[in-house]
Amino acid sequence: MARVTDAKASQAPYEQGPVEFVELLRIEELDENLFRGHCHAGAPMRAFGGQVAAQALTAAGRTVPRERLVHSLHGYFLRPGDPTRPILYQVDRIRDGASYATRRVTAVQRGEAIFTMSASFKKPERASERQRTMPPVPGPEELSDPFEAWERSAPEEYAKATIFRSMEMRFIPADAPGMPPELPGVPQQFVWLRTGTPLPADDPLLQVCALTYLSDLTLASTTALHLQPHRVQRSGPNRVILASLDHAMWFHRPFRADEWLLFAQRSPSASDGRGLAMGEFYDRDGLLVASAVQETLVRERPYHGAGDQG
Template sequence: MTDLTEQQIPAARRPRPASPFADLLEIEQLDENTFRGYCHAGAPMRAFGGHVAAQALAAAGRTCEGRTVHSLHGYFLLPGNPTRPIGYEVERLREGVTYATRRVRAVQDRNEIFSLTASFKRPEPTGGRHRKMPPVPGPEVLPDAFSHWDEGLRAAIKASDGFRDLELRFVPEDAPGVPPAVPGMPQQFVWLRIATPFAVDDPLLHTCALTYLSDLTLASTAGLHEQPNFFQRTEPPRLLMASLDHAMWFHRPFRADEWLLFAQRSPSCSDGRGLSLGEFYDRDGRLVASAVQEALIRGLA
């Protein structure tokens, strides 16, 4: 098991995009299959899981030139420390003509904290179909997700590493076009994007960014029967939440720095676990990606 140290000299790094958010996805390449990065906190002294998953995917993608990722499956094994580096060890499982598979172990202080398997492929010219996007109001008529926070909290969250360059706008439950709620299945719809356009047109950068974005609200969807999501909540939390596993499928090209609708629903919550399903649509109504997550859901004493 490789444990990265500060003394190791990183290899040359790729040109850094100008977007502040893109800096979060930067990783150092230490050798052919080993990388290092830092992840910001999502909760006090706990690295944000979406950030770890995004950097792990970036590491896998850096070993898979000429193909784009079409699916990933990850398990969150231990909480990461946002003050310590994380090593990403890539194992090349398959190198086919069309498909290639990578496994990534995220290691911190000699402990594996996250495990990722990702599949990449070369594009194929075929027809297609997809589910229709719900006709909800667009982001231009909705308030910013942070607009109801007081000025101090708004300034603090916008200055933080994780949210400094994000835009989120939630669709009200009673807005026109919102599908009728199904009993026992909470749902929420949020428009989101990276606020600053990326300086490079790199598909891997956009898929890593969407992997990060996908972890912002899925767990809260599973807990909507108990409390509002983090961005809209004004009272103290009643639930403890943490991502257990995470899977994504990327169906069509997209840009994470343009508005995407994240349509989410949760069909089950029991045994201290909640399952959430999500679909990403672009402004043209195309289904560009899907996500599934199981999260730990426990009441706070």
């Protein structure tokens, strides 16, 4: 039985090079309801929000009986996390009912909350089912690896970003067969995602925490596709400032995060320096396994001409 709570989290091993994806979720139990982890940078000197959320959910799940599975989470990013310092996760056991259990997690650095999350767990039950049909888009085997293109175009930058070798992504072109038509004012992007290394099959919580991490990789950029249509660009000055404000997920059916999942994302609104993105995860059999919604800070950098580096 795999657990991602142990003393190995006292250091951040992925800072030294590529690692098993499970290491990104590993936290150390310090005391009852108190855990410690490390997170890598998502932006310069800012901890990656998806990893903070995934570790917070890991902490919450370790205080709930294994037969209760997480079905939803709601998180707020309050301050930028420092990737050079550990993060403490404080768990409050809000409620343990007959079917449902609720936990609240506060991630703390330097005595200040950087992230808060509420997560709900429940016992599985039989019920009628329905879902939106998965679009008949090309499979991941038919698509190119964006990391290979990035490595060719910016080898030194790619060599430093070893964390990307712990996951796999395939972007589906907008004109690919089977792609739903894009509605006016609603930019969309479809991406296949999975962890880059296998995950233990006997830990459903680990699968959900891994998907929580993966869900934060592309949602923010979906809100700004109308401002930066070349979504896989990794070089040159960034004209858009993006930062996650909040993040919510609902888990509908069992899945494996180390197998390809289609992330169908759309952004129905952008205003007031904020953008909203919604996404659905489908497995290879077309089952809708999870949904995600995120609000993102979206700000355009001033443009001062071709030589501008701002």
